Structure formats: structure tokens, C-alpha cells
Amino acid sequence: MRKLLPLLAIGLLLGSLAMAAKFRTFAEIKQSGKVVIGTEGEFPPFNYFDEKNNLVGFDIDIGNALAQTLGLQPEWKAQPFDTLLIALNQGRFDFVIASHTITPERSKAVDFTKPYYCTGNLIVAKPGGPKTLADLKGKVVGVQVGTTYYDFIVQNNPGVKDIKTFPTNPAALEALLSGRVDAWITDQFTALEVLKKRGVKLQLSDLLNKEEIGIAVAKGNQGLLSALNNALDTILQNGTYERISLKWFGKDIRCK
Ligand code: ARG
Numbered sequence: 001m002r003k004l005l006p007l008l009a010i011g012l013l014l015g016s017l018a019m020a021a022k023f024r025t026f027a028e029i030k031q032s033g034k035v036v037i038g039t040e041g042e043f044p045p046f047n048y049f050d051e052k053n054n055l056v057g058f059d060i061d062i063g064n065a066l067a068q069t070l071g072l073q074p075e076w077k078a079q080p081f082d083t084l085l086i087a088l089n090q091g092r093f094d095f096v097i098a099s100h101t102i103t104p105e106r107s108k109a110v111d112f113t114k115p116y117y118c119t120g121n122l123i124v125a126k127p128g129g130p131k132t133l134a135d136l137k138g139k140v141v142g143v144q145v146g147t148t149y150y151d152f153i154v155q156n157n158p159g160v161k162d163i164k165t166f167p168t169n170p171a172a173l174e175a176l177l178s179g180r181v182d183a184w185i186t187d188q189f190t191a192l193e194v195l196k197k198r199g200v201k202l203q204l205s206d207l208l209n210k211e212e213i214g215i216a217v218a219k220g221n222q223g224l225l226s227a228l229n230n231a232l233d234t235i236l237q238n239g240t241y242e243r244i245s246l247k248w249f250g251k252d253i254r255c256k
Contacts (some may be wrong), residue, residue: 010025021110022091026223034073037063037091040079042168045193045248046099049078058248062116063097065240066215068230082146085110088218095217095228099187101148102214111221112214113228117245118255120207121149124176124184124191131205132223137162142172142181148211149185156208176202187211189249212255 008142029035039059047059055076067074077093084096088110102112123130130136137159143149145165153163165173165179169190176184177200191204215232217224235241236254245252 005132016125021089021220023089023216023218023221023224024091024094025221026227029072029224030070034075035067035070035095036075036093037067037079038077038079038084038088038096039063039098040081040084040168042081042170043099043190044170044197047078047097058117058244058253059099061247062235062241063215064096065235065244066228066231069234069240070227081144085216088216091218094221094224097213097215099213100216101211103148103151106216110216110219111225112216112224113232115212115214115255116232117213117253118210119213119253120184120188120210121152122188122191122207123205124173124186124194125182125203125205126176127201127203129203131203132184133158133208136183139182140164140180142166142175142184144169144186146173149187151236152209153185189253 039055041047041049041055043057045057047055047057050056055078060076064074079087081098084098085100085106087093088096100106100112102115106112123132123136125131130139133156138161140162141153141160142151142164143166145167150163150165153160164175166175169186172181172184172186173194175181188207192204194200195202216229217228242252243252245254
């Protein structure tokens with residue numbers, strides 16, 4: 001026991017150190033001249049790879065504009081959505097822009113900027129399919145894993161038959177198109193993008209909720225957080241944000 005206690009103490013210490021977020025301060029980032037940005041790359045039109053395998057989208061343009069405003073060279077890294085915030089706290093990126101909804105749960109793990117856009121979820125189905133939350137009773141619902149779409153249907157479950165999770169949002173769409181799920185819960189703009197790009201007939205419900213979308217920094221990276229908030233204010237005011245938003249959506253999607 002006498003030998004075990006110090007070991008236990010060391011174990012606890014290591015445990016708490018491992019939990020503390022690892023990050024580069026804003027001064028260190030400035031010093032290096034580049035900022036490392038994490039995203040997913042499977043969430044059109046916000047972050048995705050185009051036909052030429054370039055990472056593009058609204059999130060990417062906003063991330064680049066913020067980097068430029070801060071006088072930094074952006075370096076992008078893409079990886080699965082549900083690994084992004086963990087990797088952020090391990091120091092793999094300086095910030096993450098991947099259309100994360102600001103939630104109390106996530107705010108315990110990371111720090112979010114003020115929202116860079118506002119949106120809402122809806123139900124996508126084949127024509128004649130479920131149109132309201134109540135219609136989902138007895139139906140199979142598909143959502144991307146680790147998203148607020150999943151949380152939403154769990155918390156507002158009208159008695160669905162099953163909730164199927166998919167590694168990416170487009171995978172949930174494919175499941176809907178092939179009839180493996182009856183409905184897909186997703187962001188309104190991602191649904192509109194499918195109608196525009198895929199030319200498929202799908203029915204969209206009214207918005208189910210309101211979500212504020214933020215950029216995440218490692219927990220406690222206060223310097224970088226305020227730099228990003230200031231840069232966001234700058235591009236919201238100098239026309240850069242509006243230009244990017246019009247390019248992707250034909251309208252300004254900032255929070256009103
Ligand atoms: N806004 C939703 C959330 O925070 C979905 C985000 C999905 N983003 C992505 N890159 N797939 O859960």
C-alpha cells in the first residue's frame with residue numbers, strides 16, 4: 001500500500017495533465033506565420049472536396065479570410081467530423097471550422113467564437129414521406145454520427161422505429177435515396193445544396209429549430225479566441241463575409 005499510493009498519485013497527475021488541452025498561444029502562432037485549421041471535408045456546401053480534390057466551401061472561404069485578416073498563412077487538415085474537437089484539444093490544429101453548432105455540452109470541452117452563421121435543421125424525405133416530427137413515428141431516421149441532428153432526434157423522439165447513424169452527412173443522404181431510411185435530418189443549406197446539385201426530387205420540412213454555428217479553439221486558448229472574434233468582426237463589417245456568403249448561398253447567412 002505504501003508503494004502503491006505514490007504510484008496512484010503519479011497516475012492521477014498524469015491523468016489530469018492528459019486532459020488539459022494542448023495548444024499554441026496566439027503569440028506562438030503569429031511567430032510561426034501560419035495557422036493550422038481543422039475541418040471535415042464532407043459537408044457541402046460548407047466544407048468538401050470538389051471534382052479536382054480541392055478543399056472548398058463556405059467554411060473554407062471564411063477560415064481563409066480570417067487567416068488573411070490575422071496576417072497568417074492557412075494550413076488545412078481534414079479528418080472525420082466526430083474526431084475534430086478531440087484532435088483540437090490534442091494540439092493537432094489551432095482552430096476548427098466545420099459548421100459546429102455551439103452547444104453547452106461541447107462548450108465544456110472547447111471554446112467557441114461568436115457564431116459565424118445561424119441556421120436550422122429540417123427533415124428531408126422522398127415526396128409523400130414524413131414532413132413533421134410527428135410523421136416520424138414508426139419511421140427509420142438517418143443522421144450523421146456525432147451531430148446535433150442525432151441529439152435532436154434523440155431528445156425530441158416522437159417514437160421512431162430506429163435511428164441509423166452514418167459516418168458522413170452524404171452517406172445519410174445516400175441511405176435516404178436508396179430507401180434504407182425514411183427520413184434524413186440535416187441542415188437546411190445542405191439540403192438545398194442537394195436539390196440544386198443532384199437534381200433529385202426530395203421534400204423538405206419546415207425548420208425544426210435554430211442553431212448558432214461557431215469556430216472552436218482548444219479549451220482555454222483565450223488569446224487565439226479573441227483574435228478570431230476580432231477578425232470575424234472585421235470581415236462581417238468590411239464586406240468580405242457578405243461576398244463569401246452571396247457566393248455560396250445567394251444571401252447573407254450571418255446571425256440576425
Ligand atoms: N451543425 C451540426 C453539428 O454541429 C452539423 C455539423 C456537421 N459538420 C460537418 N462538417 N459534417 O452537429
